[in-house]
Amino acid sequence: MNDTTSIAPAIAPDVAALEEELRALLGDRGVASDLAAREKASIDGSHLSPVISSKLPLGLADLVAFPSTAEEIALVVGAAVRHGVPITPRGKGTGNYGQGIPMQGGLVLDTSRARTILEVGDGFITAEAGATMVALEQAANKAGQQILMYPSTAQSTIGGFLSGGSGGTGSIKHGMLHTGFALALDVVHAVPDAELVHVEGEEAEPYIHNYGTAGIIARATVKLEPLQEWRGFFASFDDFRQALSVIREFAELEPTPRLVSADLPTLANALPTDPAIPADRASLRAILDIASIDDATALVESAGGRVEDVRDGAQATMKISMISYNHPIEWLQKAYPGTYFHVEVWGDALVDRIDELHDVYPGGMLHIEAQRGRPIGMIAGVYESEEQVYAGFERLNELGIGYHNPHQWFVDYQPERTAELAERTDPAGLLNPGKLERAAVDTGSQL
Missing domain, CATH: 3.30.43.10 (Uridine Diphospho-n-acetylenolpyruvylglucosamine Reductase, domain 2)
Known part of the structure; x- marks a missing residue:
C-alpha cells in the first residue's frame, strides 16, 4: 500500500x-x-x-x-x-x-472504459468503476441474484453511483448507499506514486458520496441478494390524494417493493404516450414481487383507483425506474422547457399537508416515493428566480418537511470528515477541486 x-x-x-x-x-x-x-x-x-x-x-x-x-x-x-x-x-x-x-x-x-466485471460470488459482485449498474444487475441475475439497489439512471456506472449517488430502486428495503451497500473498495489517492488502496467495511464508507474529493473509486465490491420475480405495476386514480392515501401502505407490502412512485396528472401528461399511464389521471407505478400483486391491487381499489397493467420483464421495470426519484423533473422540463425546478423533500407532511406543500412554490407538483419510515420525493415548481427557490426552504421547515438543496455542487454529506480524510489522501488539493467547501447557501434540513 x-x-x-x-x-x-x-x-x-x-x-x-x-x-x-x-x-x-x-x-x-x-x-x-x-x-x-x-x-x-x-x-x-x-x-x-x-x-x-x-x-x-x-x-x-x-x-x-x-x-x-x-x-x-x-x-x-x-x-x-x-x-x-x-x-x-x-x-x-x-x-x-x-x-x-x-x-x-x-x-x-x-472511468467508463474500465468496466470489467471481475467476480460474481455468493452475495457479492466485484467490478471496475466504469461497469454500468445495468451490467451488474444482468451479471447478478445470471447467477440467480440481484443487486440491492440501482439509481434511476440505470446506465450510470458503479463508481459514479457510489461517488455521487445516494439511493434508488431498492432503497425501500435497503436504505441509502451508506447502509452497507458497498462491501469493499479499491480507491486511488492523489499522491505521486498512486496505486490501488483496498478498504473494506467501515473504512470504505468515507469514500462514498464525496464526489471523488478524497479518493477516486477504481473498483468496488457490492452486496447481492437472492433474485426475485419482479413485475412492473401501473395504477391510476381520479385524484392524487387517492394515491397518497395508500403510499405508506405500499411501503409495507411483503415482499418489500423495489420501488413505488406516484404523481399528479401533470406528469402523465408530460410523458410519452403509454396506456398504462393514462393522461389526465394521477399515476402510481411500482416494481413489485409477483407475490404481492394481489395485495397491491386491493390497496389501489380500496382507494378508488384502478390497475392499468402488470408487466413482466426488465424493460418494464427499468421504465418505472426512469420515472422515479429526480427523473420526473427531466420529463417535465422536456415537455415544458424553461418552466420547472425541483427541491428534494421528505417526511409524513408530504402526505398530511399536501395542499400547503403545493402552495410553497407556484405551480407546485409533488412527486412522491414510498419509503419505510417516511415518504420521500421532490417538489417541482415554476421557476422564477434563485431567491424564490431559497425562500421556499423556510416554509418547508415550517411545514415539518425535510429538504435537500440540489442547486449547489458542494460535498454536503459529512464534509468535515471528507476534508479531514482529504488532508491525507489529497495533500495538494488536486481531486475534483471546487467541490469540497462549505456551501454558501443552505444545503438542507435534518428533520
Missing part, C-alpha cells in the same frame, strides 16, 4: 507534459485533447437545475483520459499529481449537481 501521507510537490500544472506521459501509458485512443472531447467531458446532468445552469460554464477540461482498467486509473492519477494537474473523475456524467464538471480545468478522468 502506498504511503497516503506523501506530500505531492506544489508545482505549476503542466498539461502538455501530462498529455505526453498519458499517451505513452494509454495510447492515443486513451487520451483526448480536442475541443469537442473536452467539452463533452465537462458537462453533466446539472442542467436540471436552473440555478446551476445560470452559473455555467463552470469549467472546461484541458485533457481527457480514458483508462481501461482499475490499475490504469491509478497510473493516470499518479501522473496527474506529478505534473500538478487537477483531476475530475467521471463515470457516465449523469449526476445532477455538477459533480463531474472540472471547475479548475485540468484532467477529466473518464
